[in-house]
Amino acid sequence: MxxxxxxxxxxxxxxxxxxxxxxxxxxxxxxxxxxxxxxxxxxxxxxxxxxxxxxxxxxxxxxxxxxxxxxxxxxxxxxxxxxxxxxxxxxxxxxxxxxxxxxxxxxxxxxxxxxxxxxxxxxxxxxxxxxxxxxxxxxxxxxxxxxxxxxxxxxxxxxxxxxxxxxxxxxxxxxxxxxxxxxxxxxxxxxxxxxxxxxxxxxxxxxxxxxxxxxxxVFRVAADRFEVVSVVEGRLGKPNDAFQLTPVETPAGIVWLTGIIRPEGRTAHVLVRAIDVALATRRPESVSIRTVLAGTIAGVPEGPGPSVTIDVTLDGGGRLAASLTRASVAELELMPGRRVFALVKSVALDERPV
Missing domain, CATH: 3.40.50.300 (P-loop containing nucleotide triphosphate hydrolases)
Incomplete structure (x- = not known):
């Protein structure tokens, strides 16, 4: 110490x-x-x-x-x-x-x-x-x-x-x-x-x-929305060799990474930029985005400006930040306690430091 x-x-x-x-x-x-x-x-x-x-x-x-x-x-x-x-x-x-x-x-x-x-x-x-x-x-x-x-x-x-x-x-x-x-x-x-x-x-x-x-x-807090990141923790699953994808298994869902990453079973920390996260009020179907994480909105900050960064408490623990326009927040009636599904494109994630 x-x-x-x-x-x-x-x-x-x-x-x-x-x-x-x-x-x-x-x-x-x-x-x-x-x-x-x-x-x-x-x-x-x-x-x-x-x-x-x-x-x-x-x-x-x-x-x-x-x-x-x-x-x-x-x-x-x-x-x-x-x-x-x-x-x-x-x-x-x-x-x-x-x-x-x-x-x-x-x-x-x-x-x-x-x-x-x-x-x-x-x-x-x-x-x-x-x-x-x-x-x-x-x-x-x-x-x-x-x-x-x-x-x-x-x-x-x-x-x-x-x-x-x-x-x-x-x-x-x-x-x-x-x-x-x-x-x-x-x-x-x-x-x-x-x-x-x-x-x-x-x-x-x-x-x-x-x-x-x-x-x-610590990294959920930043003055610039382009610098806000979340850290999602999970365990590496068995890679999909046919499509060159590796799953990171979490209680909230699977984070899919491009490429083959081993060893299977080790703890992985995935950085997710808030600007790469979209929110849906229902589990989406027939979309190209493979990473869908379930959670509940923890808070919606008030204030001026066209955008806002929302905190989502993921199922099983952990937090995920999502930067949205205030127009989207109003149209989807996003508020604390509402169930949502966070969508992240696999190609937006950097699998190299995982």
């Missing part, structure tokens, strides 16, 4: 935040310049804390105007945007470098499982210059893990990679989260990464916490 309180000025920027993480992945989300990387530097000990405190598992690592545990004594692993590997060392020796800062008897993470999980066994005798960006980032993650850290900080670890390499690394981070049990503070401005990985999201704006909570709750 980590508790963070930071109140200090960095140049012309004022940072005033407080949050906690209780295992799993806590994501710091926000636009560039919102303070995400500055927080990571304070937690890691790379920036001295002026006011506030950083507490990890009950141990005070930093306290404003007082205690400052040096970075190498904090037992915190850090993975940056760039791999920052030592060019003169082989992959094997880059990995083992992390162990130099592990106190004797506390090296609880073995080398072989890390190498196997990250799929880098065939790279051990190569040097960083011969690796792809994705391979370098795998090695950087392995080096941080082999220090047996109490906490792992990941500062935009996928930002410098292309889409293919990001999709390659995302499942590995999930595996680290689930198999090694190390709490992670993960920095990103990519909604799809955060929604897939995080148990808790802390949204930052101009150095302050704007809101925090589960991804499904």
């Amino acid at each position: 980590i508790d963070v309180e930071i109140r200090q000025r960095i140049g012309d920027f004022q940072l005033d935040v407080g949050f906690s993480g209780h295992g799993g992945i806590t994501a710091l989300f926000g636009p560039s310049g919102s303070g995400k990387s500055s927080i990571i530097k304070v937690i890691a000990g790379l920036t001295r804390l002026r006011a506030g405190r950083v507490v990890l598992d009950g141990s005070v690592l930093a306290e404003g105007g007082g205690r400052h545990t040096p970075p190498h004594r904090r037992r915190i692993g850090v993975v940056f945007q760039e791999a920052r590997l030592f060019p003169h060392l082989s992959v094997r020796n880059n990995l083992r470098y992390g162990r130099l800062f592990t106190p004797r008897g506390e090296g609880r993470i073995a080398e072989a499982p890390v190498i196997d999980t990250l799929g880098i066994g065939h790279l051990l005798d190569r040097h960083p210059a011969t690796l792809s960006g994705g391979e370098q980032q795998r090695v950087a993650i392995g080096r941080a893990l082999l220090a047996s850290p109490r906490l792992l900080l990941m500062d935009e670890p996928l930002a410098s990679l292309d889409t293919a390499r990001r999709l390659e690394i995302l499942p590995l981070i999930e595996t680290l989260r689930d198999e090694f049990g190390i709490p992670i503070v993960y920095v990103s401005h990519a909604v799809e990464e955060v929604a897939r990985l995080a148990a808790k999201v802390v949204v930052l704006e101009a150095g302050r916490v704007a809101r925090e909570g589960a991804p499904a709750d």
Whole structure:
């Protein structure tokens, strides 16, 4: 468990935040310049804390105007945007470098499982210059893990990679989260990464916490209707090989994704943009849209403007946001408590980060 309180000025920027993480992945989300990387530097000990405190598992690592545990004594692993590997060392020796800062008897993470999980066994005798960006980032993650850290900080670890390499690394981070049990503070401005990985999201704006909570709750709130997204959770079903579709099974209905996605049975998080959701008051028939989710309207905001974003409580739990014109709301007599069916085109969903 980590508790963070930071109140200090960095140049012309004022940072005033407080949050906690209780295992799993806590994501710091926000636009560039919102303070995400500055927080990571304070937690890691790379920036001295002026006011506030950083507490990890009950141990005070930093306290404003007082205690400052040096970075190498904090037992915190850090993975940056760039791999920052030592060019003169082989992959094997880059990995083992992390162990130099592990106190004797506390090296609880073995080398072989890390190498196997990250799929880098065939790279051990190569040097960083011969690796792809994705391979370098795998090695950087392995080096941080082999220090047996109490906490792992990941500062935009996928930002410098292309889409293919990001999709390659995302499942590995999930595996680290689930198999090694190390709490992670993960920095990103990519909604799809955060929604897939995080148990808790802390949204930052101009150095302050704007809101925090589960991804499904946090991303339903946005000033711009084009930015409102929902996270629908379900389990991957058996793919339809003939039509290249994969079902995500939820109590409210099936979300159909294009392409074949495996393994069957794993939990999946699907991002649905509010502008891609239509509502019907009866279950539709003879339509091309395959994803139909049953639910009840939770609320219809009042206010000016031609459009409105409605919250739908899905059967079995979960929420889905739908952006509609106010004319449609009036014509369909949509109001809290009314049963509706949410329609989403499969081709509007991005199946790649699922």
